[in-house]
Amino acid sequence: MAAAAIDGVTGELLQTRLTPDHDHIRSWVRQLPGPVAVTVTYETGPTGFGLARVLNTEGIRCVVAAPSKLQRPSGDPVLTDAKDAVHLARLLRLDEVTGVVVPSVEQEAARDLVRAGGTAVQI
Template sequence: MGLDVHARSVAAVSIDGVPGELLQARLSPDHDHIRSWIRQLPSPVAVTYEAGPTGFGLARILNADGIRCVVAAPSKLQRPAGDRVKTDAKDAVHPARLLRLDEVTGVVVPSVEQEAARDLVRAREDCRGDLMRARHRLSKLLLRHGIVYNGGQA
């Protein structure tokens, strides 16, 4: 099955193995809601969704439940030429079909500690960038008013 995961909703598409029948649903982003919907499907179930800003919590929960979950690298998903219409349902069907063909390139799901460290590093880099932009804005404002600081480090 394929998921198109967003902060407020999840589009889910399941492909039945034998007849190839599509089963679509609009789910809440609550992990328990997603798990309960997946449990209703005939076994075995494999799930895929694109890596994104929602993180890897869903993949960790599904893998811990014994449900194979592959987090797909968005840059590695092959898109058909000329396929420019984007809907949540189409974005869920495409990775589901690729997973069925075993054509999904997965990313490594980091541990909770690794993801927290990455978040901390990203937050620090953002703060440093904000500080540098503020310093440059202030120095250019002062320069436009003829104030130049020459006493060492700014």
């Protein structure tokens, strides 16, 4: 998974590749430079909300972005994870990321149960 950060003081762009392991991600975020608090974002999708819960519990602000609300660069049809990470970092720095509500573990389990029940009824 690609990650990008922009130093709020120097404007330096930092990029790396991370594993999906929450401890690996948390470790990288904690080592980012700067005197101010770090804010993290990622798009909703198959990764779920677990990472957001872990980071928020650790005191790291995490905004889970609604993909349909993100501004997309025009003229560049090739989207890679690295380009997407840099784009998200820039949008976050400009405060242009619309976040979704991160459900509690219980709320997410109830949603999954409802979805599974709806599927079972349709069979």
